[in-house]
Amino acid sequence: MKRTWKATRRGSAFGPLTGAPFDVPAFLARPLVARLATDGPVVRPVWYLWEDESFWVFTGSWSRLPDRLARNPAFELVVDVCDPGTGLTRQVVASGRGRTVAFDTARARRKLVRYLGPDESRWDARFALSESTAASGALWARFDPDVLRVADLSFTPSAIEPGTVVAHD
Template structure:
């Protein structure tokens, strides 16, 4: 990651902790901004490959339309109920559209690994079924911030 987290180093996740956390969570919240500056936040499934967050989004969604106009994106994945259990990761940068839109399953070298990960994580399958309604967004973050409040309590 190009940006280093400055505050909260005591509760910051290591790279291995971050990777394990992201692999174990199913839903993220994706923030985009309209042309008028209105924010929109919505839940979405994702996979993390250790470098990039891959989002499989409906192409006829507000999220998709906003990212076409403004590729700035922020994503939060978090967990915990009580204060001492809170942990999460925020990733931000520019969205990139990868592959055909909508995705029909044409061969695409970059999409093989995330599609296999996504199929296994969400469908317990080896290959991802394509519905011609979704397509891939890749976020290779410019900034990553993480927190794990369990480190404050020694959990």
């Protein structure tokens, strides 16, 4: 089985992400945390939405991310899972250019449903959406990868009992 794979954007699209060691769109549709690195370097954990072959992250006037992207739009982002109990280890690493764009409430709702569930009445008040959200300074940071590196580094776990803490020097 192929364990690593690389896709390069051709023009405005990657096209079908076939040939990867696992279903990349399904993996990126999961509510995982990505780590985003921008100018500095500055690394931050982010909730994201993979849509239109781009990663979408909330930002706005409260953040330095818009200024960082204006100065230098280069980014790297990794979405990964590692479960030592099962050995499942997968990653998608994206690199390209980012920019800020106008806030879109419908896109924001799609993103938040992934992480918070479909019942908005149960969401923490900090995530309340309205048409005035953009007026509060909210923006989208859109990260358009030029390259996606995909790896399945899964392994057969050892016979260590689940829940055992292994000390390292």
